Amino acid sequence: MGYSDLMIFIMELLGTVAFASSGAMLGIRKKMDIFGVNVLGVTTAVGGGMIRDVILGRNPPAMFQNSVYAVTAIATSTVLFLLLYVREQLFSGNIAVWYDRVMLWCDTIGLGVFTVVGCDAAVSAGYFQNRFLTVFVGVLTGVGGGMLRDMMSQEMPYIFVKHVYAVASLAGALVYVALRPQVTRIGAMMMGAVVVIVIRFLAAHYRWNLPRVG
Secondary structure, three states: OOOHHHHHHHHHHHHHHHHHHHHHHHHOOOOOOOHHHHHHHHHHHHHHHHHHHHHOHHHHHHOHHHHHHHHHHHHHHHHHHHHHHHHHHHOOOHHHHHHHHHHHHHHHHHHHHHHHHHHHHHHHOOOOOHHHHHHHHHHHHHHHHHHHHHHHHOOOOOHOOOOOHHHHHHHHHHHHHHHOOOOHHHHHHHHHHHHHHHHHHHHHHHHOOOOOOO
């Protein structure tokens, strides 16, 4: 495994832990049992990647070719469940503020990482000249798992209501596509992920939202 592949693998694991944490936390808040929490954690972590691989014709999807992603998501979800099962009072007091903060961090890191990983997967599959597909696949990889998580838990998907969520992913994907011919593969991915993370945190801090009726 070369340096670039190792860095991408580490980024994917980081994104997997982040998204699995956000899925598991939502499942715990919804009073799901340990099985439900794990299903939600795994779905959030690998759902976007599965949709990406289907679009790119990668068969079977990456999660079935390398079980480390699903295993990492299961381990993360189980640890969080057991921690809060033993210390249930962690969900009392100012939990709303703490919970929103954790969800923001996990969702933001996962969104940034998986957006650029999705773009890179499209490039690796030979589709870089199709910029629209590259950007589309990147955004879908970033937001797909979270959308599945929210729909399965009967929540309004973050992508539609939360602080320019999908727009941040779109901006990061566009930065990746613009920089990919100019800098190294890892450089383009890092810059794209940073753009997503910065926009998300600024939007959350300043309460930026897209226009809506009412």
